[in-house]
Amino acid sequence: MPKLYLETVGCQMNVLDSELVVGGLRRHGYELTETTEDADVIFFNTCSVRQHAEDKIYSALGRLRQHKNAHPDTVIGVLGCMAQKDQELIKKRAPHVDIICGTGQLAQLPALIKSARDTGTLQIALSLDRTESRHEVERSFESYDPMRDPSMRPNRFQAFVRIMIGCDKFCTYCIVPSVRGPEQSRPPEQIAAEVRQLAGEGVKEITLLGQTVNSYQYPPRPTGGEVLGVRGSRLSDLLVRIHDTPGIERIKFITNFPKDMTDDLLQAVRDLPKVCPYLHVPAQSGCNEMLKRMKRMYTVEFYRDMLNRCREIVPDVAISSDFIVGFSGESEESFARTCALVRDGKFKNSFIFKYSPRPGTRGHELYADDVPEEVKKRRNNDLLLIQNAASLQDHRRYIGQRVEVLVEGPSKNAWKQDAGSPMQLTGRTRTDHIVVFDGNPRLAGQSMEIDIDDATSFTLYGNVVTGEHIGVACCEMAVDRERIALPLIG
Ligand code: SAM
Ligand code: SF4
Numbered sequence: 001m002p003k004l005y006l007e008t009v010g011c012q013m014n015v016l017d018s019e020l021v022v023g024g025l026r027r028h029g030y031e032l033t034e035t036t037e038d039a040d041v042i043f044f045n046t047c048s049v050r051q052h053a054e055d056k057i058y059s060a061l062g063r064l065r066q067h068k069n070a071h072p073d074t075v076i077g078v079l080g081c082m083a084q085k086d087q088e089l090i091k092k093r094a095p096h097v098d099i100i101c102g103t104g105q106l107a108q109l110p111a112l113i114k115s116a117r118d119t120g121t122l123q124i125a126l127s128l129d130r131t132e133s134r135h136e137v138e139r140s141f142e143s144y145d146p147m148r149d150p151s152m153r154p155n156r157f158q159a160f161v162r163i164m165i166g167c168d169k170f171c172t173y174c175i176v177p178s179v180r181g182p183e184q185s186r187p188p189e190q191i192a193a194e195v196r197q198l199a200g201e202g203v204k205e206i207t208l209l210g211q212t213v214n215s216y217q218y219p220p221r222p223t224g225g226e227v228l229g230v231r232g233s234r235l236s237d238l239l240v241r242i243h244d245t246p247g248i249e250r251i252k253f254i255t256n257f258p259k260d261m262t263d264d265l266l267q268a269v270r271d272l273p274k275v276c277p278y279l280h281v282p283a284q285s286g287c288n289e290m291l292k293r294m295k296r297m298y299t300v301e302f303y304r305d306m307l308n309r310c311r312e313i314v315p316d317v318a319i320s321s322d323f324i325v326g327f328s329g330e331s332e333e334s335f336a337r338t339c340a341l342v343r344d345g346k347f348k349n350s351f352i353f354k355y356s357p358r359p360g361t362r363g364h365e366l367y368a369d370d371v372p373e374e375v376k377k378r379r380n381n382d383l384l385l386i387q388n389a390a391s392l393q394d395h396r397r398y399i400g401q402r403v404e405v406l407v408e409g410p411s412k413n414a415w416k417q418d419a420g421s422p423m424q425l426t427g428r429t430r431t432d433h434i435v436v437f438d439g440n441p442r443l444a445g446q447s448m449e450i451d452i453d454d455a456t457s458f459t460l461y462g463n464v465v466t467g468e469h470i471g472v473a474c475c476e477m478a479v480d481r482e483r484i485a486l487p488l489i490g
Helices: 012-026 051-063 067-068 081-085 087-093 103-119 134-142 178-182 188-200 237-241 263-271 290-294 300-315 331-346 362-366 371-395 472-483
Strands: 003-008 043-047 073-078 099-101 123-125 158-162 205-209 249-255 278-282 318-324 350-354 402-410 423-429 434-439 447-455 458-463
Touching: 012 073, 012 103, 012 158, 012 205, 043 081, 051 073, 073 081, 073 103, 081 087, 081 103, 081 178, 087 099, 087 458, 099 103, 103 123, 103 472, 158 188, 158 350, 178 318, 188 205, 188 237, 205 237, 237 249, 263 300, 290 331, 290 434, 300 318, 300 331, 318 331, 318 371, 331 371, 331 402, 350 371, 371 447, 402 434, 434 447
Parallel strands: 003 043, 043 073, 073 099, 099 123, 158 205, 205 249, 278 318, 318 350, 434 458
Antiparallel strands: 402 423, 402 447, 423 434, 447 458
């Protein structure tokens, strides 16, 4: 059986794309391997959002140069965003690469591998440039989502479902619209069918994916508004449509665009019991001048009002955010405004990034990267400290509360434990909080009630509520009750 090594960098979209690549290649007889040494095909599914992610791939490719010389039959491929953006650079920096395949062409990989082998020449498959006619570009980004492969998921009961491709927002710092193409929503019936298929494979939690998932609209909104009363399907309608899929227990969706956080969506989150009260809504900055430069299309006042609206409509909702520090022109004053938003925002957590100028974006073209690296680093650390204090406060609210956790499996510290001691497990609440507790690894995939008794900025700790577990066969629990009732370690 030919062997495939696949390394994935970047966002959830890339994780999903990798699952689809594996699904496609398994149908051609491939099996996965964990090392490059014995692989017949070595693929890197890449990310271009920040320079650091690209540097990692070039280093990995550099390390493979010797390997390729020694094993000329091994096919090496660069997939995804970097392939779409930098084919010339890849050719120059890594001439031993055999395939360069963009985000919209992944379904062609089996044929590309064959051609690379047959001809010994570089195979390139890329989506059309955004400047071509929109319809043509959309067709070049055809999705092949139904080819799923459960073995590529972190576990068999959680899965991503893409509901949108691409982005039309063009935030000035962001490369995504050029590498992922124009925004396209998938038809609701296709999405519903995929959710049913996943539920049939044992998936309990699905996360709907889109760069701006709450802008979902099918058929797409024509420029200039609605057509003669035809509203189309919005994200709230889609949530209603998939809500009653048998087997699905939880529905999440990421990432939200602040401007599109409409009341109908918030009401759907409040009223549909399987939809989790968790919203990831990146703010990027707390300073209006920066938001304008970033072309985010809202002010910080709008963002704060939106946070209030989310909390009014969905009681106990957990909200997380993204921030960029050191964007062009960010003064100490601008940064102080971002600190104030993080202090007041009551975010469950925030992802904080140092601005990384991306050639090909408006930001790179228009503005100098004028915040020195050491200032970016300091602001990054300062903002993290503020967010960590806020996260700790948010987490402490749960001490003494009972929460429902979907068990994901052994925690990352489980391997450090003594043999014979109960296993440390991890899972997430409906509000996406990470919970660590002791239990039997066979509980993975089950919903459990946990009493929370401790918290850090990152994690809640607790104990399984014995005798009140949900959906676990009684005989299994009888065997494990003694172990899972033991007090928590670490
Ligand atoms: N579509 C999502 C949104 O609008 O929030 C986010 C997509 S992007 C892949 C994820 C995060 O990366 C962004 O929210 C932003 O904070 C960060 N990011 C994007 N471009 C960046 C850049 N050039 N430098 C640093 N961070 C960046
Ligand atoms: Fe990038 Fe902005 Fe689109 Fe998000 S909304 S993917 S940050 S352009």
